Amino acid sequence: MVIGIFKEGGNEKRVAILPGEVSALKKMNIEVLAEIHAGERAFASDSDYAAAGASMVSRKELILKSEMLLSVNPPLEEDQNSFREGQILCCVLNPVENKEWLEKIKLKGVTVLALDLVPRTTRAQSMDILSSMATVSGYKAVLEAASLLPRFFPMFMSAAGTIKPARVLILGAGVAGLQAVAVARKLGAVVEVFDVRSAVKEEVKSLGGKFIEVEGAKEDAAAGGYAVEQSDEFKKKQQDLIQQRAIAADVVIATAQIPGKKAPVLLLKETVASMKPGSVIVDLAASTGGNCQLTENGKSIVIHGVTIIGKSDFPSDMPSDASKMFGNNIINLLKIMVDKDGILNLNMQDDIINGTTAIHNKEYISQRVKQMLNVK
Ligand code: NAD
Numbered sequence: 001m002v003i004g005i006f007k008e009g010g011n012e013k014r015v016a017i018l019p020g021e022v023s024a025l026k027k028m029n030i031e032v033l034a035e036i037h038a039g040e041r042a043f044a045s046d047s048d049y050a051a052a053g054a055s056m057v058s059r060k061e062l063i064l065k066s067e068m069l070l071s072v073n074p075p076l077e078e079d080q081n082s083f084r085e086g087q088i089l090c091c092v093l094n095p096v097e098n099k100e101w102l103e104k105i106k107l108k109g110v111t112v113l114a115l116d117l118v119p120r121t122t123r124a125q126s127m128d129i130l131s132s133m134a135t136v137s138g139y140k141a142v143l144e145a146a147s148l149l150p151r152f153f154p155m156f157m158s159a160a161g162t163i164k165p166a167r168v169l170i171l172g173a174g175v176a177g178l179q180a181v182a183v184a185r186k187l188g189a190v191v192e193v194f195d196v197r198s199a200v201k202e203e204v205k206s207l208g209g210k211f212i213e214v215e216g217a218k219e220d221a222a223a224g225g226y227a228v229e230q231s232d233e234f235k236k237k238q239q240d241l242i243q244q245r246a247i248a249a250d251v252v253i254a255t256a257q258i259p260g261k262k263a264p265v266l267l268l269k270e271t272v273a274s275m276k277p278g279s280v281i282v283d284l285a286a287s288t289g290g291n292c293q294l295t296e297n298g299k300s301i302v303i304h305g306v307t308i309i310g311k312s313d314f315p316s317d318m319p320s321d322a323s324k325m326f327g328n329n330i331i332n333l334l335k336i337m338v339d340k341d342g343i344l345n346l347n348m349q350d351d352i353i354n355g356t357t358a359i360h361n362k363e364y365i366s367q368r369v370k371q372m373l374n375v376k
Helices: 019-027 046-051 060-063 077-082 099-108 130-146 175-188 198-206 230-246 269-274 317-332 351-356 369-371
Strands: 002-005 029-033 055-057 069-070 088-091 111-114 154-158 161-162 168-172 191-195 251-254 280-281 300-303 306-310 357-360
Touching: 002 060, 019 029, 019 046, 019 317, 029 046, 029 060, 055 060, 060 077, 060 099, 077 099, 099 111, 099 280, 099 357, 130 251, 130 280, 130 306, 130 317, 168 175, 168 230, 175 191, 175 198, 175 251, 191 230, 198 306
Parallel strands: 002 029, 002 069, 029 055, 069 088, 088 111, 168 191, 168 251, 251 280, 280 306
Antiparallel strands: 111 357, 154 161, 300 306
16 A cells, blocks of 8 residues: 655644654555645654655645555645545544535545544554643643743742642543643642543542532533533533632643534633633633633733633644654554555455444445435
8 A cells, every 4th residue: 555644734743654653654564655845834844754755746646546545634725636536545634614625525425534433442542643632732732831820830848938739720631631730730830620521520639629519410421431411400400510620720721622513612711810810711612612711712812911822733843743643643553554565455254444434435334424414
């Protein structure tokens, strides 16, 4: 098989495969092409790719010669005309956001593998790009908050007096939230955590955080480990308690999400007005509406002296390791799709392949895509 690596468009600094992972593909008997300057924003030069065994080509040639194309984000709209029937595209899809794009490429007969649809099962853990990128986001969110906060994170006892540790409130203890707990604790902060899934209580405690329980949370085993929408009564109770804890906090890291839905609003504007001036809120749920009522996606704003960062693209700010994790996840996925001679076999009986395939033979395959887009 011939695999092609795109150079990303827009502000994206990651690349789907770095030179280190090109070598792994070559060992799988896969021929690798990479678009000229594919890795330059992730600090990987064309000569690094060439040394690892990739051939550097123009975008036109890449699309023409590759059987499978890899990218972080869906390729540009204008590339669609160059794709041909039977070609395979593998990227993070965001099906709801890219519904029209997907409809068009479906008509072309291109197979789309959506890396954000890899099932969250134990067998698929090594292919789980959402977890890898959430790890980066949780880490970076805390560092960003620490650098903006006009106070120390750790406690200090010095000749100049005692400095109390910063208090960090984390909303949502999924992969990003738990990473944020770990980093904030390593920096010496006191950490409190809210989540609606009781299963994370022990994990939060083992990382040194305090889990704040709100009674009456709705949980649904059929949601596959994800959170579900809560009742109005629960929301009110939770908002009151969050208000109390946010007023005491110096930093809030907001990560709460419900798949396919708008993010729950957990921090009201009145709460922000009561927070200490100089406090920092980092809202990782910004692209789905934000957990804070005042969040503006892609912007950093200051209201009542509180800095609110609405940012969902931290992985692009750490392109070297984010791309490395991304590439390793792709390689682990390819290992279940490619035989020892490097020939691709998309076995739709395999739950991971089936769940990840958004479109094949001009039809929607993944049940989750069908549900998200409300199509058959
Ligand atoms: P996510 O990004 O969907 O949500 C982040 C967190 O926000 C979740 O913990 C969720 O419970 C929480 N949340 C949602 N609504 C909330 C509210 N109103 N108040 C407070 N918190 C709220 O989560 P994620 O990081 O993608 O992880 C989701 C699940 O997937 C978890 O159970 C995780 O353990 C599981 N998972 C499994 C695997 C695997 O087995 N391969 C890999 C990664 C994650």
